[in-house]
Amino acid sequence: MPLSMAYYTVAAKRVQSHRPDVLRSILIAVDVVPEALRALDWATSQLFKPGDNCHIAHVIKSHSPQTEVFHGIPGTAYKFPDPAPLNERQEITMAKQFLKDRVTTPLDAQGIPNHIHLFVEEHSAPASAIGELLIKVADEVKADVVVLGTNDKTTAERWMMGSVADYCSNNMKHPLVLVR
Template structure:
């Protein structure tokens, strides 16, 4: 296979503040450096998770999360720049992570690779609502890389 066919020009990394997402972000930097890629760092605030509360309380919770995630995106942007990534974009939005991360946002940025941390959901949550990463694997129109949280795997093996 020719070398250029194996390269990724625009890598989308989804972050949520979890340890899994942090490991995925670290791997995305390595891949972006190797491919001289643009890195798109994205967080989707899951607006469905706020639908249970009172409207004003819901709005405040979303605003607090947005502020925290904006800070996280800025921190990741700085780390990527310090690691030598030249082209970085960030996006903070709200909606369905499954829908937005599988099709809409990758299409918007013309991503050719999506990188995600492995799911942090427990078995009951995964059974009821399904894993975001599982959905993205099925629906995305580009390559998807799931980065395992090796710390969790090591704890499971004990």
């Protein structure tokens, strides 16, 4: 067994013994990237047991801020209407279809109760904003464990683009399992 999988198994056993008399609440953050779907697959095969509740969090980066042009003279700014609502509706529809096809249908087939938490953020939202949303959901559902997929970014990529997994690993108060 690879070392990384051993780590995840040990973490899962610790979480399972946390409150054996109470149903567990498990939060899984999913995205359309393969790493997030691997985290879902890992959680369903290694972590779940009968009676657990699964909460799925998905953040769509669609909403764009209103465009404003300044002419240099105070009071002469012009605001353009936001072109995003049409795209936003389409992206929300696509996200709902993705969640149905790749998340809720397989979970329902396995008999795993699931609850979807869908959010829309601005395209320019930093990783910290998405991380804060996940922390808020984890607090609201009283998550016993949070499962996140993570990818293999270089240090420079993490510094330049940010990383939700990095943010959550530094700020999450709930037990956190990162799956590669």
